Amino acid sequence: xxxxxxxxxxxxxxxxxxxxxxxxxxxxxxxxxxxxxxxxxxxxxxxxxxxxxxxxxxxxxxxxxxxxxxxxxxxxxxxxxxxxxxxxxxxxxxxxxxxxxxxxxxxxxxxxxxxxxxxxxxxxxxxxxxxxxxxxxxxxxxxxxxxxxxxxxxxxxxxxxxxxxxxxxxxxxxxxxxxxxxxxxxxxxxxxxxxxxxxxxxxxxxxxxxxxxxxxxxxxxxxxxxxxxxxxxxxxxxxxxxxxxxxxxxxxxxxxxxxxxxxxxxxxxxxxxxxxxxxxxxxxxxxxxxxxxxxxxxxxxxxxxxxxxxxxxxxxxxxxxxxxxxxxxxxxxxxxxxxxxxxxxxxxxxxxxxxxxxxxxxxxxxxxxxxxxxxxxxxxxxxxxxxxxxxxxxxxxxxxxxxxxxxxxxxxxxxxxxxxxxx
Amino acid sequence: xxxxxxxxxxxxxxxxxxxxxxxxxxxxxxxxxxxxxxxxxxxxxxxxxxxxxxxxxxxxxxxxxxxxxxxxxxxxxxxxxxxxxxxxxxxxxxxxxxxxxxxxxxxxxxxxxxxxxxxxxxxxxxxxxxxxxxxxxxxxxxxxxxxxxxxxxxxxxxxxxxxxxxxxxxxxxxxxxxxxxxxxxxxxxxxxxxxxxxxxxxxxxxxxxxxxxxxxxxxxxxxxxxxxxxxxxxxxxxxxxxxxxxxxxxxxxxxxxxxxxxxxxxxxxxxxxxxxxxxxxxxxxxxxxxxxxxxxxxxxxxxxxxxxxxxxxxxxxxxxxxxxxxxxxxxxxxxxxxxxxxxxxxxxxxxxxxxxxxxxxxxxxxxxxxxxxxxxxxxxxxxxxxxxxxxxxxxxxxxxxxxxxxxxxxxxxxxxxxxxxxx
Numbered sequence: 001x002x003x004x005x006x007x008x009x010x011x012x013x014x015x016x017x018x019x020x021x022x023x024x025x026x027x028x029x030x031x032x033x034x035x036x037x038x039x040x041x042x043x044x045x046x047x048x049x050x051x052x053x054x055x056x057x058x059x060x061x062x063x064x065x066x067x068x069x070x071x072x073x074x075x076x077x078x079x080x081x082x083x084x085x086x087x088x089x090x091x092x093x094x095x096x097x098x099x100x101x102x103x104x105x106x107x108x109x110x111x112x113x114x115x116x117x118x119x120x121x122x123x124x125x126x127x128x129x130x131x132x133x134x135x136x137x138x139x140x141x142x143x144x145x146x147x148x149x150x151x152x153x154x155x156x157x158x159x160x161x162x163x164x165x166x167x168x169x170x171x172x173x174x175x176x177x178x179x180x181x182x183x184x185x186x187x188x189x190x191x192x193x194x195x196x197x198x199x200x201x202x203x204x205x206x207x208x209x210x211x212x213x214x215x216x217x218x219x220x221x222x223x224x225x226x227x228x229x230x231x232x233x234x235x236x237x238x239x240x241x242x243x244x245x246x247x248x249x250x251x252x253x254x255x256x257x258x259x260x261x262x263x264x265x266x267x268x269x270x271x272x273x274x275x276x277x278x279x280x281x282x283x284x285x286x287x288x289x290x291x292x293x294x295x296x297x298x299x300x301x302x303x304x305x306x307x308x309x310x311x312x313x314x315x316x317x318x319x320x321x322x323x324x325x326x327x328x329x330x331x332x333x334x335x336x337x338x339x340x341x342x343x344x345x346x347x348x349x350x351x352x353x354x355x356x357x358x359x360x361x362x363x364x365x366x367x368x369x370x371x372x373x374x375x376x377x378x379x380x381x382x383x384x385x386x387x388x389x390x391x392x393x394x395x396x397x398x399x400x401x402x403x404x405x406x407x408x409x410x411x412x413x414x415x416x417x418x419x420x421x422x423x
Numbered sequence: 424x425x426x427x428x429x430x431x432x433x434x435x436x437x438x439x440x441x442x443x444x445x446x447x448x449x450x451x452x453x454x455x456x457x458x459x460x461x462x463x464x465x466x467x468x469x470x471x472x473x474x475x476x477x478x479x480x481x482x483x484x485x486x487x488x489x490x491x492x493x494x495x496x497x498x499x500x501x502x503x504x505x506x507x508x509x510x511x512x513x514x515x516x517x518x519x520x521x522x523x524x525x526x527x528x529x530x531x532x533x534x535x536x537x538x539x540x541x542x543x544x545x546x547x548x549x550x551x552x553x554x555x556x557x558x559x560x561x562x563x564x565x566x567x568x569x570x571x572x573x574x575x576x577x578x579x580x581x582x583x584x585x586x587x588x589x590x591x592x593x594x595x596x597x598x599x600x601x602x603x604x605x606x607x608x609x610x611x612x613x614x615x616x617x618x619x620x621x622x623x624x625x626x627x628x629x630x631x632x633x634x635x636x637x638x639x640x641x642x643x644x645x646x647x648x649x650x651x652x653x654x655x656x657x658x659x660x661x662x663x664x665x666x667x668x669x670x671x672x673x674x675x676x677x678x679x680x681x682x683x684x685x686x687x688x689x690x691x692x693x694x695x696x697x698x699x700x701x702x703x704x705x706x707x708x709x710x711x712x713x714x715x716x717x718x719x720x721x722x723x724x725x726x727x728x729x730x731x732x733x734x735x736x737x738x739x740x741x742x743x744x745x746x747x748x749x750x751x752x753x754x755x756x757x758x759x760x761x762x763x764x765x766x767x768x769x770x771x772x773x774x775x776x777x778x779x780x781x782x783x784x785x786x787x788x789x790x791x792x793x794x795x796x797x798x799x800x801x802x803x804x805x806x807x808x809x810x811x812x813x814x815x816x817x818x819x820x821x822x823x824x825x826x827x828x829x830x831x832x833x834x835x836x837x838x839x840x841x842x843x844x845x846x
Contacts, residue, residue: 130553131595136678157676162619163610167678168591168685172554172769173643182644184766187586187715196585198715220596220687221605221846247766253580255559255590256679259766262591264643292610292621343607343670343682344846346595423644423767 006279006408011098012106013115015045020402020411023098024279026091027235027270027412028076031121038124040071040079042094043270043413046118049094053114059097059105063089075128076271077350080215080234087215087234088275123269125176126237127213127350132174132265133340134209134241134354135166137331139285141359144371149249161289164331164339166356169241170262174352176269180418181242183393184263188246200422201244203376204391208309208367208399210326211239211354212333213271214347221344226297229334230274232347238268238307238399238415239354245370245390267352268399268415276410280304280403284332291335294342301332305412307358307401309367311382314394319382321372324358324365326401393421429702429831434521435529436538438468443825443834446521447702449514450658450693450835451499454544461547463494463502465517466693466836469541472517476537482520482528486512498551499694500773503638503657510638510657511698546692548599549660550636550773555597555688556763557632557664557777558589560754562708564782567794572672584712587754587762589779592664593685597775599692603841604665606816607686611669623845624667626799627814631732631790631822633749634662634777635756636694637770644767649720652757653697655770661691661730661822661838662777668793668813690775691822691838699833703727703826707755714758717765724755728835730781730824732790734805737817742805744795747781747788749824816844 011023021027021043031048032038041048052071060066065086070079080087097105105111136142139156142165146155159165175181183204189196215234218224224232241261248260284302305326310318336353357367366372369390372380379387391397396418402411434446444450444466454471455461464471475494483489488509493502503510520528528534559565562579565588569578582588598604606627612619638657641647647655664684671683705725713719728749733741759776780790789795792813795803802810814820819841825834 131593133681134678159612159619159673159676162612163674165674165678166681168593168681170554170591170768171594172771172774175643182767185646186766189582189585195712196582196715198717220598223608223846244766250582251586251588252677252679253582254675254679255557255588256675256677258556258589258591259762259768262768263766289618292619294621339682343609343667343686344605345593345682345685348595351595423646 006405010100011044012100013044013047013098017407018409019045020409020413021045022409023095024408025272025276025410026095027272027276029126029270030076030124032124033116033121037072038074040076041116043118044098048116048118048121050114050116053110057108057110060090060093075350076126077128081349084215084231091273091275123176123178126269126271129171129174129352130348130350132169132171132352133166134169134356135164135331135336136356137164137329137336138356138359139330140328140361141357141367141371144359144366148375161287162291164336166336167256169265173262174265174267176267177415177417180420181264182420182423184244184247185422186244186247186259187250189250190246196250201246203245204419205243205245205369206309206391206397207241207243207357208307208322208324209239209241209354209356209358210236210305210401211267211352212236214349214351214353217349218341218347220346222341222346223344224338224341226295226334226338229337232337233274233333235271235273236277237271238401238412240266240397240399240415240417241354242266266415266417268412270413272410272412277303277403279405279408280410282327285330287330294338295335297332297334301334302327302329303403305401305403307399310398311388311391312396312398313382313386313392316386317383318398321380322365322367324360324367326358328358328360329355391419393419395419429828433523434467435523436467436470436521440830441832442468443832443836444468445832446518447831448695448699448833449518450695450699452549452693453497453499453547455547456539456544460495461497463499464539465514466541467521471539471541471544473537473539476533480531480533483513483516498773499549500551504772507638507654514696514698546599546601549692549694552594552597552775553771553773555592555594555775556589557592557779558587558754558759559779560587560752560759561779561782562753563751563784564780564790564794567782567789571798584710585714587759589759590679592688596685597688597690599690600838600840603843604687605843605846607667607670608845609667609670609682610673612673613669619673624669626668627842628666628668628792629732629814629820630664630666630780631730631745631747632662632664632777632779632781633659633728633824634690634775635659637772637774637776640772641764641770643769645764646767647760647764649718649757649761650722652760655760656697656756658694658696659700660694661824661835663689663820663822663838663840664777665689689838689840691835693836695833695835700726700826702828702831703833705750708753710753717761718758720755720757724757725750725752726826728824728826730822733821734811735819735821736805736809736815739809740806741821744803745788745790747783747790749781751781751783752778814842816842818842
């Protein structure tokens with residue numbers, strides 16, 4: 001598909017024009033219902049296509065690489081590991097079957113079984129995450145943090161423009177949308193404290209990020225060039241990198257964030273494929289100084305994905321607190337993946353690689369409360385005049401993301417997480 | 424078993440008095456041979472007990488929790504997850520069967536099949552590592568690093584004595600002893616360089632560590648106290664946390680080590696159980712200032728384990744470059760585990776938690792070349808006058824560890840890794 005030219009498609013499944021799950025999208029996920037065990041599905045409108053039913057009924061019979069039970073496994077890892085030639089064919093087959101001109105599934109006796117109502121399904125983790133890496137690739141975010149905590153005149157550290165700074169996070173505590181988290185406890189030493197204290201975090205924060213899911217493994221010692229990098233990326237999810245700012249600030253020197261982050265990260269459950277995002281490809285911001293050859297790219301690797309964050313205090317409506325865009329990222333996914341493997345570090349299918357907080361250039365496009373409230377000095381005003389500097393118990397944080405061009409909309413749905421008091 | 428009192432035991436399997444794998448040890452591992460698929464074993468002298476044979480022959484028939492194929496799985500995770508009451512009974516049963524007074528296995532027709540010659544076996548990863556955490560718990564190491572890179576008068580950062588500083592590492596690149604690694608490439612900006620350069624690391628280093636293997640999972644939001652912590656620890660392995668000092672120095676601010684570490688970590692393949700180390704339990708060094716209540720301990724959680732590092736240049740004999748001891752650690756394993764979970768971070772069976780470089784108080788007890796050569800200013804002299812500041816291509820690094828009291832020796836074997844040129 002050539003960039004930015006989209007053929008109009010219509011489905012016999014009714015899809016609202018504001019739905020993230022149009023026929024152009026068709027993301028993969030793992031769901032279960034009261035009656036159905038965990039299985040792989042594709043979202044369309046407010047329905048889920050149960051891929052195991054389609055497989056049973058022979059709709060994929062010519063895609064011979066698909067094991068019989070491939071869509072009945074707990075995670076998508078094995079399916080993704082079959083490779084893009086296979087996963088693309090499955091997605092394209094489902095698209096063809098959903099076209100209004102195609103009666104094969106529409107008029108098939110299995111139709112009722114194959115289409116599950118999304119409301120009746122619970123979305124689970126789409127992949128088993130082996131390793132999780134978090135980058136720090138938004139220049140606006142890194143600059144804001146540098147201004148607040150270091151030197152406003154030299155906000156970026158010397159390495160920042162030369163390499164995509166990143167670190168390893170905790171894979172075990174990545175959870176899907178809908179699962180509440182408890183406010184973490186920990187040590188902190190705020191300004192004015194003589195010695196560190198212990199208790200519930202007082203500065204709980206979200207970080208608005210996108211994460212890509214690794215779609216192809218590499219061996220130890222192997223490197224992947226920027227031009228090959230996208231072959232190793234299956235798709236994206238929204239990623240809320242929960243952060244306890246007080247715990248993080250006290251612990252993070254010299255080895256980086258640990259307990260300030262590893263209590264939870266929340267993701268949207270549908271993996272939007274790189275193919276679905278193809279029409280929204282963009283040029284990345286220019287990089288100065290020029291990067292080393294292994295980080296140079298010849299293709300556009302940024303994507304125009306609008307991102308929003310809402311805070312919903314208990315018993316209230318959600319208020320939008322941030323509107324950002326993935327296209328602002330200084331370091332792109334091809335550079336991140338090439339950098340990650342340049343030393344021979346091996347990647348596995350299902351690994352998650354997050355972008356870092358995605359902040360834009362304006363005050364209302366910052367991707368964390370730390371920045372929106374400027375370190376708690378400037379409250380963010382929600383509906384009915386409610387104020388927030390950080391996230392409070394009972395608040396639900398909702399992140400949304402979508403790409404739109406005319407009537408064509410490809411979105412992520414949301415990642416929505418309620419914060420409960422300390423356990 | 425009460426501390427420091429060991430009943431003399433003898434086995435009908437001949438065990439050399441200097442063997443790490445005495446009847447007091449009986450560590451668990453996963454091995455394969457030319458004829459045998461991967462399976463679980465226990466080391467004794469220069470033999471491996473094939474646990475699947477013992478299980479088939481009914482030696483564990485009364486341990487009803489053991490699935491039929493439990494010892495034929497690729498990793499020990501499922502076995503360890505059965506819990507200490509089960510894993511201890513298996514180990515004790517094997518010990519009883521190996522006693523010279525016990526003829527049940529010695530005189531059984533399966534004896535030849537049950538005892539595999541260690542030399543004919545290849546040791547594999549004992550567990551599938553979900554998440555890997557690295558602490559920084561040696562005060563001598565942290566002080567040395569602080570003196571070299573920060574302020575010699577204030578070598579320790581303000582948080583260091585208040586919490587066990589730690590960070591997340593890469594699980595995918597943990598490999599067993601015997602697998603060579605390639606020198607990593609990366610970006611570095613050494614003193615005097617105008618801008619960063621790219622190439623093979625010039626300061627490749629080992630870090631002498633021990634890692635514990637998590638033996639019991641926790642749920643998100645749960646915390647484990649220091650007094651319960653050891654229930655969650657199955658055993659230990661030697662851990663060589665390979666480090667590229669030049670890559671690390673350039674990348675690590677502000678989010679910690681990444682490509683400087685994640686190209687490889689090498690472990691000894693036998694997991695020595697906490698039970699086997701019981702007689703070598705020690706008091707940890709005193710902690711000043713007093714730590715917060717959640718980090719206080721009432722029991723001894725340090726262990727007297729002598730550690731050695733050798734460098735063997737190609738075609739030469741190994742030279743010992745370091746003699747250290749695990750008992751020096753300022754922060755102990757109970758504190759590390761309690762800290763790791765105090766914010767509700769969940770642990771899984773098979774997770775690895777490494778100690779950080781284990782340096783002692785004397786110049787010859789430092790656990791890295793960085794410290795032994797004091798940042799490359801003071802070459803380390805090997806046999807025949809060969810000098811090393813860091814690790815060179817063709818060098819093999821060997822780490823050994825053992826506890827000894829009189830004739831009783833409980834050891835780890837070794838982790839031995841050859842460094843090949845950049846791929």
